[in-house]
Amino acid sequence: EIAEVTGVQTCALPIWRGEATPYLALAKTLESIEATSGRLRTIEILSNYLRSVMVQTPSDLLPSIYMTLNRLAPAWEGIELGIGEGLLMKAIAASTGRSVAQIKADSGKLGDLGLVAEQSRGGQRTMFQPAHLTLAHVFSKLGEIAALTGHSSGTKKVEKIQALLVAARGPEARYLIRSLAGKLRIGLAEQSVLQALAQAVVQTPVGQAYPPPLHTVHKSAESDKFKEELAKESLKLKTSYCECPTYDIMIPALLEGGIAGVSLKCRLTPGIPLKPMLAHPTKGVQEVLTRFENCRFTCEWKYDGERAQIHLHEDGSVNIFSRNQEDNTTKFPDIIARLKKCLGGKVKSAVLDCEAVAWDREKKSIQPFQILSTRKRKDAVEEEIKVQVCVFAFDLLYLNGESLVTKSFEDRRGLLREHFTVVEGEFQFAQSMDGNTIEEIQEALEESIRDNCEGLMVKTLDVDATYEIARRSHNWLKLKKDYLEGVGDTLDLVVLGGYLGRGKRAGKYGGFLLACYEPDNEEYQSICKIGTGFTDEDLATHAAFFKDHVTDKPKAYFSFDPSHVPDHWFEPVQVWEVKC
Ligand code: ATP
Numbered sequence: 001e002i003a004e005v006t007g008v009q010t011c012a013l014p015i016w017r018g019e020a021t022p023y024l025a026l027a028k029t030l031e032s033i034e035a036t037s038g039r040l041r042t043i044e045i046l047s048n049y050l051r052s053v054m055v056q057t058p059s060d061l062l063p064s065i066y067m068t069l070n071r072l073a074p075a076w077e078g079i080e081l082g083i084g085e086g087l088l089m090k091a092i093a094a095s096t097g098r099s100v101a102q103i104k105a106d107s108g109k110l111g112d113l114g115l116v117a118e119q120s121r122g123g124q125r126t127m128f129q130p131a132h133l134t135l136a137h138v139f140s141k142l143g144e145i146a147a148l149t150g151h152s153s154g155t156k157k158v159e160k161i162q163a164l165l166v167a168a169r170g171p172e173a174r175y176l177i178r179s180l181a182g183k184l185r186i187g188l189a190e191q192s193v194l195q196a197l198a199q200a201v202v203q204t205p206v207g208q209a210y211p212p213p214l215h216t217v218h219k220s221a222e223s224d225k226f227k228e229e230l231a232k233e234s235l236k237l238k239t240s241y242c243e244c245p246t247y248d249i250m251i252p253a254l255l256e257g258g259i260a261g262v263s264l265k266c267r268l269t270p271g272i273p274l275k276p277m278l279a280h281p282t283k284g285v286q287e288v289l290t291r292f293e294n295c296r297f298t299c300e301w302k303y304d305g306e307r308a309q310i311h312l313h314e315d316g317s318v319n320i321f322s323r324n325q326e327d328n329t330t331k332f333p334d335i336i337a338r339l340k341k342c343l344g345g346k347v348k349s350a351v352l353d354c355e356a357v358a359w360d361r362e363k364k365s366i367q368p369f370q371i372l373s374t375r376k377r378k379d380a381v382e383e384e385i386k387v388q389v390c391v392f393a394f395d396l397l398y399l400n401g402e403s404l405v406t407k408s409f410e411d412r413r414g415l416l417r418e419h420f421t422v423v424e425g426e427f428q429f430a431q432s433m434d435g436n437t438i439e440e441i442q443e444a445l446e447e448s449i450r451d452n453c454e455g456l457m458v459k460t461l462d463v464d465a466t467y468e469i470a471r472r473s474h475n476w477l478k479l480k481k482d483y484l485e486g487v488g489d490t491l492d493l494v495v496l497g498g499y500l501g502r503g504k505r506a507g508k509y510g511g512f513l514l515a516c517y518e519p520d521n522e523e524y525q526s527i528c529k530i531g532t533g534f535t536d537e538d539l540a541t542h543a544a545f546f547k548d549h550v551t552d553k554p555k556a557y558f559s560f561d562p563s564h565v566p567d568h569w570f571e572p573v574q575v576w577e578v579k580c
Helices: 002-006 023-034 039-056 058-069 085-096 100-110 113-122 135-147 153-167 172-181 190-203 224-243 247-265 285-291 333-342 409-419 438-450 536-549
Strands: 279-281 297-302 306-312 318-321 350-360 389-399 427-429 455-460 476-480 490-500 509-518 523-530 568-570 575-579
Touching (some): 039 190, 058 190, 058 247, 113 172, 135 172, 190 224, 285 438, 285 476, 297 438, 306 333, 318 333, 333 427, 490 536, 536 568
Parallel strands (some): 279 476, 389 427
Antiparallel strands (some): 297 455, 306 318, 306 350, 350 389, 455 476, 490 509, 490 568, 509 523
16 A cells, blocks of 8 residues: 555555654665665665655654764764764663673674674563654664763663664664664765655655655656656755755755755855865876866965865854864864954855965964874864964855855956955965966976975866866866875775784784775775885784774675685774875
């Protein structure tokens, strides 16, 4: 009957109209996504679940999206899950009557505490069955658990988790534990979730009578018509999301007015950080010229600091956001206090894209990133700040009530220079060079490095020069100084395991297996072994550190070549920057 009403065949559990969505419906959906390979298929499974929720209990759509992404709120609210394994093990033990030692042993074997929780529950009978978990209830409990801090918060967390676990059925315990640990590991990235949302409303438009006469607009998901419409609509949805990345606004707008409603309501707004434009690495000046053939471009100095998206509101208040949309406002009271001096007379509101760089006031020069990173992260007091920063502004995305993201970089840069004033050592424009020959670029690269920068950011001025992340998120090219020295880039790699050392290295590790993170599948893929470049002291430090992080088995989300299995597997707890 449900299938008939909603046209949804694959939602694993019926969701009844107007009734709270069972958490089991989501857990089973996640389970089948996890068991399915192929991005299109997993998107379809999720979109079918979302269609059911939209038609039957629309108020559960927002928590469904948050829980599929394993988030509780937009990044800038700073509310995150990530409960330590110790507490989770305690809660699993308490809810299943098993010992922590047993749980730990199983976790070593299975490599996934979620599975341990699910299997531990399987063997237990309860005197009476607690009420079934609903999605909304679990979501609100996750929020409560994340919010607990301070004295005895650990015990309170364990109690709350235990209450959820006791009521968990089937795969619910697995996803509960993984949610709490901060990683769902179903291999679904945010872009796929947005795609599934778009697919849901393309197939079952919002705003219909009940039961919806149009429950499956495109009978064949293979048809060109469907693919075309989906591509168009999902681009619109993703564009809105990039400008206004918060589901708190998007989901209500979507339920009310579909994707057109989202386009109207999710606009770039001071106070809500937009997704930043990123850069594509290049292997040298020649590659820049090849990629940007026939377009005008500029080479900007690539400052090595921290991205700062500065939002000026009409009432004069200011917010500063990080590259990942975290709220850094209280980290930079100095930037905020000095901003007024840099505003031209006509500026009422603005969003600036900048790099905040450590600055030596005496030498009037840029300092390395390492110095910047010693600044207090939160609630800094202006008078106590020791590391001074200079802001290098490189883009203007919003001015006096108008979004500039669809304008060309040349126009945005023109407006930036027109409406803001340089104050040396406090607020400057990113230095740039508009020349286009190999020699000019090479010279700019060398000069940028003499100025303590990382290299150049190369940006087109008029062709493909908008700030529309959903179309192209890596519209700029980066040219780093590493290429000058004839070596490659550095890689950020996670240590998966160690090979026991021999001879001089006996008792320590002689080598390590390293991996890179693959966000689409949410897994660590082994990439190389490393055994050189360590001093004896390094090796001793690593051996002492990893001793406490050895596991019996590789984590389920490690992907590696069986011929490279290390002697000891580690928890993924350290990232090394490796030069190659
Ligand atoms: P990596 O990928 O090397 O770890 P990253 O993730 O910070 O570095 P990159 O793609 O290397 O990002 O470079 C983009 C970053 O460079 C931006 O996020 C910004 O913080 C910084 N940046 C410095 N100068 C500029 C500039 N002139 N224009 C744009 N971004 C700049």
